[in-house]
Every structure is written in C-alpha cells, then in structure tokens.
Amino acid sequence: MINKIIQSDKESVSDIFNGAIVMIGGFGEAGSPVELIHRLIDLGSKDLTIVSNNTGSGNVGIAALIANRQVKKMICSFPRSTNSVVFPELYRNGEIELELVPQGTLAERIRAGGAGIPAFYTPSSVNTPLADGKEIREFDGQSYVMEYGIRADFSLVKCHTADRYGNLTYNKTARNFSPIMCTAAEITIVQTKHLVEPGDIDPEVVITPGIFVNRVVEISNPEYESVLVANNERYPK
Amino acid sequence: MNGKLQIGWNRNEMAQKVAQDLPDGSYVNLGIGIPELVADHVPEGIEIIYHTENGLLGMGPVPEKGQEDIELINAGKKYITAITGASYFHHADSFTMIRGGHLDISVLGALQISKEGNLANWSTGKPGAIPAVGGAMDLVAGVKNVWVITQHVTKDDHFKLVNDCTFPLTGKGIVDRIYTNLAMINVTEKGLQVRELAPGISFDYLQKRTEPTLIQ
Numbered sequence: 001m002i003n004k005i006i007q008s009d010k011e012s013v014s015d016i017f018n019g020a021i022v023m024i025g026g027f028g029e030a031g032s033p034v035e036l037i038h039r040l041i042d043l044g045s046k047d048l049t050i051v052s053n054n055t056g057s058g059n060v061g062i063a064a065l066i067a068n069r070q071v072k073k074m075i076c077s078f079p080r081s082t083n084s085v086v087f088p089e090l091y092r093n094g095e096i097e098l099e100l101v102p103q104g105t106l107a108e109r110i111r112a113g114g115a116g117i118p119a120f121y122t123p124s125s126v127n128t129p130l131a132d133g134k135e136i137r138e139f140d141g142q143s144y145v146m147e148y149g150i151r152a153d154f155s156l157v158k159c160h161t162a163d164r165y166g167n168l169t170y171n172k173t174a175r176n177f178s179p180i181m182c183t184a185a186e187i188t189i190v191q192t193k194h195l196v197e198p199g200d201i202d203p204e205v206v207i208t209p210g211i212f213v214n215r216v217v218e219i220s221n222p223e224y225e226s227v228l229v230a231n232n233e234r235y236p237k
Numbered sequence: 238m239n240g241k242l243q244i245g246w247n248r249n250e251m252a253q254k255v256a257q258d259l260p261d262g263s264y265v266n267l268g269i270g271i272p273e274l275v276a277d278h279v280p281e282g283i284e285i286i287y288h289t290e291n292g293l294l295g296m297g298p299v300p301e302k303g304q305e306d307i308e309l310i311n312a313g314k315k316y317i318t319a320i321t322g323a324s325y326f327h328h329a330d331s332f333t334m335i336r337g338g339h340l341d342i343s344v345l346g347a348l349q350i351s352k353e354g355n356l357a358n359w360s361t362g363k364p365g366a367i368p369a370v371g372g373a374m375d376l377v378a379g380v381k382n383v384w385v386i387t388q389h390v391t392k393d394d395h396f397k398l399v400n401d402c403t404f405p406l407t408g409k410g411i412v413d414r415i416y417t418n419l420a421m422i423n424v425t426e427k428g429l430q431v432r433e434l435a436p437g438i439s440f441d442y443l444q445k446r447t448e449p450t451l452i453q
Contacts, residue, residue, distance in 0.1 A: 027291040028314040078369040088367045100368050104332030104375030111329040123378035127409035172325055173292045174308035179327040224307050
C-alpha cells in the first residue's frame with residue numbers, strides 16, 4: 001500500500017542534513033510553506049543552499065531560516081522585498097552567498113533538473129553581467145547562454161489539496177514554483193491545507209502527479225508571512 | 238512629485254498613452270511601478286489580457302477592501318483579482334509564455350535606455366546595493382515588443398536616455414518604444430525618433446534633457 005502521509009510535520013523534515021540543497025516553493029508569501037520552514041529551523045541543519053525566488057520578509061519563514069545562520073547560499077531571482085531586512089544585512093556583510101538568476105532561467109533550471117536535462121541554452125541575460133563567464137552559443141544567428149539544470153536533495157512546498165498518493169492541487173498564484181520543484185528533488189515534502197481520499201481529486205485537474213511527491217503533511221490552518229510580520233512575530237519566538 | 242511642478246504628462250497620462258497604443262486582443266505583461274497604471278486606462282471596447290509572471294493570465298483590477306486574497310497577487314506582490322476566463326499556471330509555463338514569444342507586449346520601467354535600445358533597469362551596480370533581477374531579463378529576451386515607460390530624467394536631473402548605459406544591462410537592442418513625461422519616442426535603426434511631444438514641451442527642451450541627438 002502506498003501512503004505518503006506523515007502525521008508529524010517535525011518528522012517530515014527530520015532527515016534534512018547539513019549542507020543539503022533545499023528548494024522552497026513560493027513567490028513572496030504566496031505558496032511559502034511556513035510551517036515546514038519553521039520545523040527546519042527547529043531541526044537546525046546548517047550550511048544549506050536554498051533555492052527559492054525570494055529571501056523572505058520580516059523575521060519569519062525563509063528570512064528566519066537565514067537569520068538563524070542555517071543558510072550558506074541563496075539561489076534566487078529577487079532577494080529583496082518591502083519587508084526584507086535579514087538577507088540584505090548578511091549579504092552586505094559578506095556572510096551569505098548569492099547566486100542571482102533571472103526568474104525564467106531559475107524556473108527553467110528547476111524544470112530541466114526535474115526532467116533529467118543537465119543544461120540548456122536561453123536568450124535571457126545574454127549581453128548582461130549575469131552571463132559573464134558562461135558559454136555563449138549561436139543558433140540561427142542569435143546568441144544564447146548555457147545554463148545548468150538544478151537538482152535538490154529536498155523540496156519543501158505548500159499545496160491546497162493532497163491525497164495519500166501525493167497527487168496535488170494548488171490555490172491561485174500560490175502555485176508558482178512548487179510543481180516544478182516537486183519534480184527536481186530527491187525527497188519532496190509537501191504541506192497541504194486539505195487531505196482527501198484518492199479519487200476525490202479529479203484526475204483531470206491534478207497539477208502535481210503523486211510520483212513526484214514523497215511525503216505529505218496536513219497543515220489545515222497555515223500561517224501567512226504578512227500576518228506574522230504585521231503582528232511583529234519572530235521565529236523562533 | 239517631490240514638490241516639483243509637473244512638467245509634461247503626469248504618470249496617469251503616460252500610462253494612458255501606452256494604453257491607447259495597445260492593439261485589441263493583445264497579451265500584455267505590465268512591470269512594477271508606472272506600468273501597473275496602464276490597466277486603468279484601456280479604452281472601452283478593447284480587450285487586453287494581462288499576464289503576471291507569477292502564474293496568472295487574465296489579471297483583473299485591485300480587489301475591494303476586505304476582498305484581498307493572500308494567494309492571489311501580482312509580480313509586485315500586490316493583491317489583485319482574476320477576470321472571468323482567467324487561468325493559473327506554474328512558473329515554467331509562465332516563462333514559456335514569455336521566452337517562447339507568446340506575449341505581444343512587455344511594458345517595463347527603466348533606469349537608463351540607450352540610443353540603440355539597450356535597457357538597464359535592475360541594478361545601479363553600486364556597492365551595498367542588493368541586486369534583484371526578477372523576470373526583466375526574460376521579458377526583454379522573449380517578448381515581441383518591449384515598451385518602456387519612465388520619467389524622462391532622474392530625480393536629480395540626470396539623463397535617463399543616454400548614448401551608452403552605465404548601469405548593468407537588462408538586455409541589448411531590445412527597446413522598441415519609450416513613453417516619458419515629455420514625449421513618446423520610437424527606437425529606430427537611425428536613432429531615437431520623436432513621435433509626439435507632451436503639451437508645452439518644445440523639441441529643444443526635450444533635446445536638452447536627452448543625451449543622444451534626437452530625430453525630429
């Protein structure tokens with residue numbers, strides 16, 4: 001019998017090791033798996049490389065993971081936001097590495113990683129500093145830069161509905177990077193708002209087929225960054 | 238506007254100029270800042286579908302107070318709505334739309350634009366600045382028409398329309414049209430060609446605030 005449901009969110013992330021590459025879903029706070037990130041803070045794994053579009057806000061979620069000095073390197077497209085204080089400070093002090101990647105290149109690198117494609121050529125960033133040192137190749141008279149696929153040891157994502165096979169659906173723009181991140185990790189860990197029986201999700205509307213998912217944890221009342229930040233909350237408290 | 242008297246078109250009028258140029262049925266990506274105002278000015282009877290790169294085709298207006306949904310935001314992370322007939326998708330699909338040439342027009346802000354249509358809009362390259370590129374490089378590389386909407390000069394009166402960009406580039410030779418508070422300008426093979434001057438703005442006044450020689 002296949003059952004990917006794990007009862008404890010703490011247990012679901014317990015094998016994330018020091019030095020792991022971890023993809024974290026979300027675009028800003030939409031789709032950010034706040035509870036799974038906070039359990040990773042409880043666990044305390046160090047020297048992580050985090051692949052995520054942003055670097056979080058306030059002192060919760062990804063920003064709190066960074067503030068807790070667990071992150072060696074960020075791979076992202078937009079490492080600042082209105083309420084981001086943690087990353088900019090560490091970055092200016094040279095205490096965290098940044099690999100800045102155009103957003104579409106980041107998405108494609110994750111997609112390629114998940115699809116077994118080691119590298120690809122893209123027009124994005126040609127003639128800019130972000131292409132410095134990278135292979136440039138011409139196809140039909142146009143220049144393209146070579147970019148590598150990314151694979152991770154773990155992906156942490158949030159979804160709307162899941163079943164025990166790991167079939168997932170998402171909510172609105174909270175989907176963003178999560179479906180491709182599910183495909184690109186050795187172990188994909190999902191927090192879901194709703195847990196349902198197999199068959200309750202119409203096969204026609206499954207966004208992430210269960211084969212890409214390893215663990216599912218039900219978090220029926222997830223916290224949101226903006227609410228936590230507005231209440232001046234920090235993690236750990 | 239920093240206590241300064243508005244010269245030429247204001248932000249809404251600039252957005253209106255862009256909106257009036259959008260062909261009926263276009264698929265359009267609006268960047269953060271003044272570009273966001275364009276959606277408020279589309280003439281009646283014209284149907285435009287707005288793309289936001291975080292996974293929505295058919296972005297609608299800002300929600301009414303109390304109707305905001307944390308999981309429905311735009312690329313600027315502001316609350317939005319979805320129109321009837323909208324669709325959601327993941328990031329790889331979203332940037333397939335962008336880089337695969339499926340979008341018709343990208344409207345972006347700018348730090349500098351050169352006479353050859355080079356654009357710099359993601360970093361001043363200053364020490365201590367946090368570089369953040371987002372989707373700008375993908376948009377200029379993949380979208381058929383790139384339109385820039387910006388103040389004509391910086392807050393301290395430096396050129397934004399320059400011979401060569403001094404800030405790090407977003408893309409080379411990719412800007413097609415420029416909409417500023419002073420004029421509408423096309424980027425042509427011969428250089429920057431003035432299409433329309435804002436009311437009360439003379440060609441000489443515009444030229445003094447533009448580094449490259451303009452074509453009348």
